[in-house]
Amino acid sequence: MIRVAAYCRVSTDREDQANSFANQQQYFLTWISRNPDWVLQRIYADEGISGTSTKKRRQFNAMIAAARAGEIDLILTKEVSRFARNTLDTLAYTRELRRRGVGVLFLIDNIDTRQQDGELRLTIMSSIAQEESRKTSQRVKWGQTRRMEQGVVFGGSLLGYDVRNGQMRINQAGAETVRYIYELCLSRHMSTAAIARRLREEGRPSSRGNLVWSAATVWKILKNEKYCGDLVQKKTYTPDYLTHEKKYNRGEETLIVIRDHHTPIIDRERWEAVQRELAGRVRRSRAGPDGL
Numbered sequence: 001m002i003r004v005a006a007y008c009r010v011s012t013d014r015e016d017q018a019n020s021f022a023n024q025q026q027y028f029l030t031w032i033s034r035n036p037d038w039v040l041q042r043i044y045a046d047e048g049i050s051g052t053s054t055k056k057r058r059q060f061n062a063m064i065a066a067a068r069a070g071e072i073d074l075i076l077t078k079e080v081s082r083f084a085r086n087t088l089d090t091l092a093y094t095r096e097l098r099r100r101g102v103g104v105l106f107l108i109d110n111i112d113t114r115q116q117d118g119e120l121r122l123t124i125m126s127s128i129a130q131e132e133s134r135k136t137s138q139r140v141k142w143g144q145t146r147r148m149e150q151g152v153v154f155g156g157s158l159l160g161y162d163v164r165n166g167q168m169r170i171n172q173a174g175a176e177t178v179r180y181i182y183e184l185c186l187s188r189h190m191s192t193a194a195i196a197r198r199l200r201e202e203g204r205p206s207s208r209g210n211l212v213w214s215a216a217t218v219w220k221i222l223k224n225e226k227y228c229g230d231l232v233q234k235k236t237y238t239p240d241y242l243t244h245e246k247k248y249n250r251g252e253e254t255l256i257v258i259r260d261h262h263t264p265i266i267d268r269e270r271w272e273a274v275q276r277e278l279a280g281r282v283r284r285s286r287a288g289p290d291g292l
Contacts, residue, residue, distance in 0.1 A: 004032055005041040005063055006076040007083065021045050028076055031107065041072050064093065067102045079108040080122065081129040090126040094119070141238075148233045148256045155233075159207035159221060160265050168226070168262040175265045177204050181221055182266050186274050191281075192218040222278060228271035229264035232257050 006028035008021065025043050032038045044059040066072050075097070077083045083106065084090045094104050094113045103114035111121050148154060152166035160174040177199070184190045184198065192215040199206075199213045206212055225232055233256045236246045249255065264271075 001039045002035075002037050003041040003071065003073045004035075004038045004076060005066065005072045005074070006032075006043045007045075007060060007063055008043070008078065009046045009057070009060070009082050021047065024078065027078070031076060038074070041066070064097075067097055067100060070100075072102055075102065075104045077104065077106055080106055080111070080125040081132070084126070084129075087123070087126045087130045090129075091119070091123065094122060145234075145256070151231070151258055151261055153231065153233075157207070158224070158226065161226065161262075168231075170263055170265060174207065178221060178227055178265050180204070181218060182227075182270060182274055185222055186270065186277055189277075191215070192222070219278075222274055225271075226262075227264060227266045228268045229260050229262055230258065231261035 006025075008024035008028070010021065010024075025045070028043055029040070032040050042063075044063040046057045046059045063072070063075065067075070080090065083104070084093070097104060098113055103112060105112050106122070106125070109121075109125050111125065112118050113122060144154060147166070153163050153168055154166070155163060157163045157171075158174075160171055160178040161168045162171045163169075181195055181199070184195045185192075190198070195218045196213040196215050199218075200211050203211060204213075206217065221227070234253055235249055235255070237249045237253045238246055239252070266274075
């Protein structure tokens with residue numbers, strides 16, 4: 001008997017009947033039932049995970065581990081783009097599986113890695129899938145940039161602001177703490193470490209609702225331009241659509257800056273005074289944020 005595993009992946013969380021888990025699983029069960037020499041090993045399914053990288057696809061990695069352990073003879077998947085959109089990953093895994101005597105059958109693409117021309121056809125199809133992924137990434141990035149230019153906020157809530165549906169709304173409880181932090185810095189000239197200690201002692205919750213305060217956290221709040229009503233986006237960017245790894249934007253891409261974007265918690269004059277105060281502390285001390 002040939003032990004057959006199946007792999008399916010849905011790249012978004014939207015309900016798509018053509019690619020739903022239930023339909024894909026039934027699709028594979030039907031295929032396996034047509035072959036009397038096949039026996040189902042397991043159906044592996046990843047949901048909402050990008051196909052450009054296999055690192056976070058737990059079910060995919062579990063399937064590969066089972067193949068390495070000698071538990072699988074053949075893997076079924078609908079098409080190359082469901083298996084991976086990274087050409088190097090596709091070839092690396094299928095080559096390793098073939099060396100272990102495990103074939104991969106791409107049903108819709110009609111590619112069988114056990115056949116002589118399987119790798120050539122797979123290379124062509126996986127390259128097409130990778131290029132489509134690149135184009136999709138560019139389209140998404142372009143759309144996000146246009147929305148940022150229109151003032152849509154990409155990012156989560158922060159102390160003093162709730163972000164919902166791309167809009168910022170003041171959270172009064174958090175805003176009170178923000179104003180208090182600015183007061184301690186500017187009027188009482190307290191260091192960020194001393195401010196963090198005061199916040200812990202007074203039991204003021206952080207943006208996460210706990211009492212974990214550090215000098216670095218206070219420093220970031222004092223430097224955050226959102227509190228004077230400005231919005232700066234694209235502080236990080238993704239240079240490689242295959243790895244999805246984010247990096248700090250140090251001039252590689254143009255920042256999107258919108259002045260007076262939302263209701264400020266700290267008036268601009270006071271915010272700029274705090275920036276001058278912090279700059280003066282930096283000049284006077286080389287101890288880093290903990291000593292500022």
